[in-house]
Amino acid sequence: MFTNVKRSFRRRDQEVLALDDVSFEVGEKEFVAIVGPSGCGKTTLLRMAAGLDFPTSGSVRVGDREVSGPGPDRAVVFQQFALFPWKTVEENIAFGLRCRGIDADARSRIVASYVELMGLQGYERAYPQQLSGGMQQRVAIARSYALDPDVLLMDEPFGALDAQTRVVMQEELIKLCRVNPRTALFITHSVEEAVYLADRVVVLTRRPGRIREILDIASVRRREGWDTYERIEEVMDLESFVHLRTRIWRLLRERQEDAAPAGIAVKSA
Amino acid sequence: MHDPKGAAAPAASTGRLRRFRFALAAIVPLLVLWYVLTSVTHTISPGRFPSPNDVLQAARQISRGNGYAGGTLAAQVWQSSKLVLMGFAVAVGTGAPLGLLMGWSRRAEALLNPAFLLVRPIPPLAWIPLAILWFGLGDGAKIFVIWFAAFVPALINSYTGVRNIDPTLVAAARVHGASRLQLVTHVLIPGSMPMIFTGLRLSMQASWTTLVAAELVGAIFGLGHVLIVASLDIYPGMILYAMVWVGIMGALMTKALALLERRAIPWRG
Numbered sequence: 001m002f003t004n005v006k007r008s009f010r011r012r013d014q015e016v017l018a019l020d021d022v023s024f025e026v027g028e029k030e031f032v033a034i035v036g037p038s039g040c041g042k043t044t045l046l047r048m049a050a051g052l053d054f055p056t057s058g059s060v061r062v063g064d065r066e067v068s069g070p071g072p073d074r075a076v077v078f079q080q081f082a083l084f085p086w087k088t089v090e091e092n093i094a095f096g097l098r099c100r101g102i103d104a105d106a107r108s109r110i111v112a113s114y115v116e117l118m119g120l121q122g123y124e125r126a127y128p129q130q131l132s133g134g135m136q137q138r139v140a141i142a143r144s145y146a147l148d149p150d151v152l153l154m155d156e157p158f159g160a161l162d163a164q165t166r167v168v169m170q171e172e173l174i175k176l177c178r179v180n181p182r183t184a185l186f187i188t189h190s191v192e193e194a195v196y197l198a199d200r201v202v203v204l205t206r207r208p209g210r211i212r213e214i215l216d217i218a219s220v221r222r223r224e225g226w227d228t229y230e231r232i233e234e235v236m237d238l239e240s241f242v243h244l245r246t247r248i249w250r251l252l253r254e255r256q257e258d259a260a261p262a263g264i265a266v267k268s269a
Numbered sequence: 270m271h272d273p274k275g276a277a278a279p280a281a282s283t284g285r286l287r288r289f290r291f292a293l294a295a296i297v298p299l300l301v302l303w304y305v306l307t308s309v310t311h312t313i314s315p316g317r318f319p320s321p322n323d324v325l326q327a328a329r330q331i332s333r334g335n336g337y338a339g340g341t342l343a344a345q346v347w348q349s350s351k352l353v354l355m356g357f358a359v360a361v362g363t364g365a366p367l368g369l370l371m372g373w374s375r376r377a378e379a380l381l382n383p384a385f386l387l388v389r390p391i392p393p394l395a396w397i398p399l400a401i402l403w404f405g406l407g408d409g410a411k412i413f414v415i416w417f418a419a420f421v422p423a424l425i426n427s428y429t430g431v432r433n434i435d436p437t438l439v440a441a442a443r444v445h446g447a448s449r450l451q452l453v454t455h456v457l458i459p460g461s462m463p464m465i466f467t468g469l470r471l472s473m474q475a476s477w478t479t480l481v482a483a484e485l486v487g488a489i490f491g492l493g494h495v496l497i498v499a500s501l502d503i504y505p506g507m508i509l510y511a512m513v514w515v516g517i518m519g520a521l522m523t524k525a526l527a528l529l530e531r532r533a534i535p536w537r538g
Contacts (some may be wrong), residue, residue: 039341050444070444082441086536095455096445127536147445 017208018044021058024202024214026151026183033186033194037252038206042187045209049185050076062151072100075144079156081136083128089139090115090124096147114142117176134165136205141173145180152184158193168233170196178227191248194230194242203251212251220244287395313462316505323506337507338498339490342514349480349492350518352408356415357476363474364423364472365465371424373457387423393418393479401487412481418479419472424520426468430461463537466530473526477519492518 019041026032034042047053048060051069060067083092097107118138158166194201199218224240306312307320331337371378404410442456484493499507
């Protein structure tokens with residue numbers, strides 16, 4: 001999906017390299033999480049996959065096509081929900097369908113099914129600001145899922161939620177992905193979240209973002225039977241989970257210490 | 270928030286009643302003071318400020334027969350209101366779309382902004398002499414001057430409205446398949462609606478201010494004309510009565526805008 005992607009920005013007549021030579025692939029129906037320190041360019045990677053940003057060099061492909069802009073095969077869930085405040089829950093979920101010119105009957109059928117799936121019954125006519133953060137993000141996920149995209153792109157979708165709501169949403173996302181598997185790219189700065197949700201975790205270094213390591217979680221998950229546990233805290237207690245989490249933390253920390261002087265130099269210049 | 274209908278309605282009605290009582294408490298003593306100072310103690314001479322009785326007399330005169338200064342009150346009020354509404358409509362009809370365009374397109378902004386910056390510092394009233402030369406003392410001149418006065422707030426506020434739209438919402442619309450037209454109708458216009466209404470309120474005020482000034486300078490009809498004729502006749506009762514009607518009409522139209530705003534922006538509150 002990503003091959004030799006580089007992205008630099010001009011800031012006050014200075015070229016700042018944000019991403020350097022990033023290559024990885026997300027398999028069909030695979031859930032890949034990207035973790036990295038803030039400013040490592042992980043959101044930029046996701047925006048490139050969405051077609052909202054473009055690499056300075058290298059290429060981003062979805063399927064066998066180069067990404068040239070937003071497309072119906074990819075949907076994005078944003079950290080700040082990005083629901084339209086002037087639209088009701090129903091209208092928000094229906095938005096993408098409406099843009100695609102799907103007729104009203106089919107639209108309301110699809111919307112109703114996602115309202116039910118995401119537990120939003122009774123809130124169909126509410127405006128987003130009348131809902132809690134967790135409910136708003138459910139609406140945003142429903143809006144993306146309703147388009148039936150091949151690829152789901154999620155940019156720290158639970159980052160703005162409180163800890164308890166976050167855990168509930170993580171459990172629900174796991175269930176949703178089991179019922180309705182999609183190719184997913186998931187950005188987060190939470191190591192636990194990445195290990196809990198993903199099949200593979202891509203660890204990025206501090207700016208300029210490079211791939212530190214890619215860890216295979218799916219094989220551990222299968223071997224240790226994580227999916228047999230209902231609750232996130234049970235999985236998080238397992239030795240295999242703790243081991244992976246510690247490993248990622250170490251990877252992140254090592255790199256941070258190496259790269260710190262460079263980061264400071266960029267800022268002061 | 271969670272039960273907007275049940276809890277909010279009685280609270281709002283008692284709040285309105287209380288506010289009405291406060292308004293009475295502020296106005297009644299003023300009226301009494303006015304009566305006492307002009308008609309009981311004669312502290313204020315009737316040549317400088319009319320007594321309640323003078324105003325009542327003026328009210329009686331202008332509402333009967335040929336009225337005053339060329340027409341009855343109803344005719345004068347209608348004349349002024351008509352011009353305000355027409356000037357306001359022309360100003361908003363041009364200012365708001367131009368503001369939206371300038372907010373959306375950098376190119377339009379670069380093209381229009383210099384002309385706007387040049388015209389803006391000219392006080393609207395400075396256009397009156399030119400307007401009289403072009404359109405005479407008729408309606409056209411007033412509509413023209415109101416247009417200049419009310420155009421600026423309509424434009425600036427709709428421009429600001431577009432600029433303040435969260436870019437994530439635009440990105441969300443794009444990744445869910447919105448076309449350029451859908452971006453305008455589903456995101457741009459509703460997103461800038463609150464600011465557009467702020468602009469409308471300011472435009473409405475500017476329209477009344479400008480109209481009365483224009484009618485003072487050159488008109489054969491209207492509330493401003495009543496004011497200037499009464500001033501030449503040294504008729505304080507009529508001056509005050511005409512002023513009161515300018516106030517009433519301005520307040521009514523502002524109230525009508527507020528009602529319209531609540532219908533146009535149901536998601537707020």
